[in-house]
Amino acid sequence: MSAQDYQEDLRISTEILNQLVEQYRKIRNTCRFLLSNLYDFDPSAHRVPYERLPELDRWALTRCHRLTATVRRAYDDFDFRQIVHEMDYFCSVDMSAIYLDILKDRLYTFRKDSPLRRGSQTVLLEVLVALTRLMAPILSFTAEEIWRMLPEAARGDSRTPSVHLTRLPDADPRWEDAALSQRWERVLSVRTVVQGALERQRREKVIGSSLEARVALQAEPTTYDFLKPYEADLPSLLIVSQVTLKRVEGVSREGHLVSDASGFAVDVSRAHGAKCERCWNYRPEVGTFPDHPTLCDRCLEAIR
Numbered sequence: 001m002s003a004q005d006y007q008e009d010l011r012i013s014t015e016i017l018n019q020l021v022e023q024y025r026k027i028r029n030t031c032r033f034l035l036s037n038l039y040d041f042d043p044s045a046h047r048v049p050y051e052r053l054p055e056l057d058r059w060a061l062t063r064c065h066r067l068t069a070t071v072r073r074a075y076d077d078f079d080f081r082q083i084v085h086e087m088d089y090f091c092s093v094d095m096s097a098i099y100l101d102i103l104k105d106r107l108y109t110f111r112k113d114s115p116l117r118r119g120s121q122t123v124l125l126e127v128l129v130a131l132t133r134l135m136a137p138i139l140s141f142t143a144e145e146i147w148r149m150l151p152e153a154a155r156g157d158s159r160t161p162s163v164h165l166t167r168l169p170d171a172d173p174r175w176e177d178a179a180l181s182q183r184w185e186r187v188l189s190v191r192t193v194v195q196g197a198l199e200r201q202r203r204e205k206v207i208g209s210s211l212e213a214r215v216a217l218q219a220e221p222t223t224y225d226f227l228k229p230y231e232a233d234l235p236s237l238l239i240v241s242q243v244t245l246k247r248v249e250g251v252s253r254e255g256h257l258v259s260d261a262s263g264f265a266v267d268v269s270r271a272h273g274a275k276c277e278r279c280w281n282y283r284p285e286v287g288t289f290p291d292h293p294t295l296c297d298r299c300l301e302a303i304r
Contacts, residue, residue: 026088026091026092026096027087027091027135027139030091030096030131031128031142031146034124034125034127034128035128037107038124038151041118041121041151042151042153043122043151043154046118046121046122047122048119048122050174052115053119053122054233056099056102056103056233057120057123058175058177058180059184060094060095060127061172062181062184063090063099064090064126065171065176067086068130068169068170069171070086071086071168072168072171074086075137075168080138083134083138087131095127101239105236105279107121109278109298111302114302125154128150128154129150132147132150133163133166133167136163143163143164144164186262187230187237190227190264191237191238193258193260193264194215194217194266197215197257197267198268200257200258200268201268206268206270207270210238211271211280212241212282213241213269214240214241214242214243214244214271214272215238215242215267216243216269217243217246217264218248218251218256219246219251220247220249220250220251221247222263223263224245224248224264227245231243235281240271241271242271242282251265252265274287276298278294278295278296279296279298279299281298283297285297
């Protein structure tokens with residue numbers, strides 16, 4: 001069993017088996033999600049160059065680079081348990097809890113040929129191909145099943161009908177970006193604090209889903225300067241309908257829903273406007289278009 005440490009006596013129990021089932025289910029379901037969002041993606045026509053990808057997509061590729069390098073070292077060391085652990089963490093945290101969670105709005109509600117949507121699909125394909133080739137030696141049947149569903153252009157060579165005729169992927173050096181990883185570690189730490197505030201307001205019945213929320217951020221100068229370039233993207237990163245960012249000289253620990261030692265405070269209230277029936281975001285523009293009174297401005301542009 002690849003998930004067990006073969007250098008020690010192997011243990012077996014219902015709890016261990018259930019844990020293995022959950023690990024496998026998470027990896028398989030993540031791959032299913034990736035594959036299902038590539039149904040209209042032709043790599044030869046729609047692939048977006050790395051240099052034109054937004055930071056969020058490039059961050060996902062830095063995590064894929066780390067996974068590839070770590071798993072290859074583990075194969076060299078015959079440390080199969082580490083391989084399962086790394087793939088489980090990548091699928092559960094980097095993908096499901098962060099990247100794919102943020103990406104759903106872009107994949108489901110943007111215009112199908114939107115550069116942002118095509119860029120995300122480019123990353124989904126890169127991640128899926130890497131995952132499939134990395135898992136092939138230990139999840140052979142699942143890897144083969146995924147490989148046969150990939151577009152032929154993604155498999156690299158029509159003469160490789162099986163994933164077991166390929167090699168382990170090489171970590172693309174372009175994807176290794178230490179400065180980007182450091183910036184996004186900070187962005188995601190802000191996201192974690194905001195999620196705590198959203199959960200608190202959800203328990204208090206102020207909001208239901210996070211899209212019902214309007215987040216007000218007050219930040220000290222250093223933190224404000226860091227967050228300002230991301231201001232337009234904050235609603236999608238935080239998965240809320242509206243975000244305001246205000247610069248203050250000092251953040252008081254009192255009078256706010258949540259405050260953080262790094263220099264910002266969070267308050268959460270109900271979003272302004274009505275709910276768009278297509279993207280479920282709350283926007284003041286909903287109801288202002290006579291021909292589509294239940295849609296927001298962004299969705300109206302998408303369907304036109």
